[in-house]
Amino acid sequence: MRDLFVDLERQFLVLWLALRFGLNLLRARLWGHERPEALFRQTLQDFGVTGLKLGQFLALRSDLLPPHVCRELDNLFENVAPVPFELVRTVIEADLGEPMENLFSEFDPVSFAAASIAQVHGARNRDGERVAVKVQRPDLERQFNADMRNLTRFAAVFDAFGAMGKIPLREMLNEFATYTRREMDFVLEAQTADRLRTAAVCGEIVPRIYWALTSRRVLTMEFIEGVSLAKAISLIDAGDEGELYRLLPGLNIRESLHNLLFASLHQLCITGFFHADPHPGNIIFCPGNRVAFLDFGIFGEVSPMQRDALAGYVEEAAQGNLERALSYYIRFFTPTEQSDIRGFQREAKERIRRWIEIENSPNRPSSERTFAKFSDETFPSARRHHVLVSNDLLLFWRAMIVLDSTIFRLCPDFDIFGDLRTFFRKFRPSFVDRAIEILTPETHLSSLVQLAATSAKRLGDILSAVAAGKFELNVTAKESPELRRLENRRIRLIVLALLGTSVLLLTRMPAPATLRIALAAIATICFALSLFSAII
Secondary structure, eight states, X not given: OHHHHHHHHHXXXXXXXXXXXXXXXXXXXXXXXXXXXXXXXXXXXXXXXXXXXXXXXXXXXXXXXXXXXHHHHGGGGSOOOOOOHHHHHHHHHHHHSSOHHHHEEEEOSXXXXXXXXXXXXXXXXXXXXXXXXXXXXXXXXXXXXXXXXHHHHHHHHHXXXXXXXXXXXXXXXXXXXXXXXXXXXXXXXXXXXXXXXXXXXXXXXXXXXXGGGOOSSEEEXXXXXXXXXXXXXXXXXXXXXXXXXXXXXXXXXXHHHHHHHHHHHIIIIIIOEEESOOOGGGEEXXXXXXXXXXXXXXXXXXXXXXXXXXXXXXHHHHHTOHHHHHHXXXXXXXXXXXXXXXXXXXXXXXXXXXXXXXXXXXXXXXXGSSHHHHHHHHHHHHXXXXXEOOHHHHHHHHHHHHHHHHHHHHOTTOOHHHHHHHHXXXXXXXXXXXXXXXXXXXXXXXXXXXXXXXXXXXXXXXXXXXXXXXXXXOOOOOOOHHHHHXXXXXXXXXXXXXXXXXXXXXXXXXXXXXXXXXXXXXXXXXXHHHHHHHHO
């Protein structure tokens, strides 16, 4: 019954805000006093935490909304008013099961950061270690669940009338709900921090988690000393660089940005598990020119194949290899039956060509050399040609956009392409180097054996099923020749790669040198053909 009252209360709020937005939009169109996107952002803000999170989610969806709307919704990532300390105490004691005095020797009642889901307080644990305690706003989940029930009802009506065209509104709301509930689970956020810290590179800091003081609504982590990039930017914009260097003596901004770029690229392109919200408030300049990441509620993870495509694209673009960059780039997008693949590829090739040309022209202003400018053209093109992109890839692009816009604000002449080339030389060897690594004794042998054994077992299972007359193969016919071509290319690539791996393993067997050389040559040809299949 209580949930019913909450649902009704929130329904009336939704209807009132929708009516007010419609009237304000009509007034703006007649007299032009306010921008429609600003009215939309304000309406979402007035809807409370669900509106703030929905706006933040839509700010990432540059595949659905125009760039100027996404930029306006980016303002919803700013700080919001904190809740009173007594409510914070109630959440901590309810979740951790003890009075605060038994948990912390000191606890600052004034928060130093507050956002839509939680606020952060400084404290010391019982061992006297300085910690940061992130506490979720009370009664958040129940309000959010009520809003999602109501929004799903409204979405069902919109979908029934086709108000959003081919975009299924309920499906998008389900994605948003999953995305937001993930942020509300601080245990998951703590696990994300642990996973990122395990893979951290030199110059990167991820705070340690205090698991005894962590629960679903309370997250306690190591306190990081330093200056946030947001504060550094505000001091530099105000012409007060002296204060920045007083707060952090020995700071070398260029070296710190170099470490930030390398740490982010390692997450994005090497491990594939990444901090997806690296805005200036979540990055800290630390002593020794190291950088720390904070707030791990928004994260992304791409599959090994996606990671290889992303890394290959960034690497080839940094090297100025247009055709190779394009061959990786088009793998980010999924065609549909309505897709115009050739038209999308033509536009993509021209965009990449111009971007490479601009990035290799240091005299161009930094405003022309950003990922944001590039993506402003990419996603409208994807919408026009009816190709899809996954949410994790959208998070990847947003992370890259935030990263390079932050770097250019602090250091307009920073050579991002130069650092990209250095990064890939260090962390991603060339194809020839990787082939030599595979052919050298002991290197990756166990991985190859595991791959070959797994493939052999699967092939044996299939052959046994065929022999027993039990093998079934379900085939769905697609009319699009572009889709057939893409699938055939993938099959060729996999078959050739497996054949090359199998032949390569034979070179490890006792045999005359001439035979081993011949087998190695056959394996090399298979790998070369596989690579050719991947790029044509």
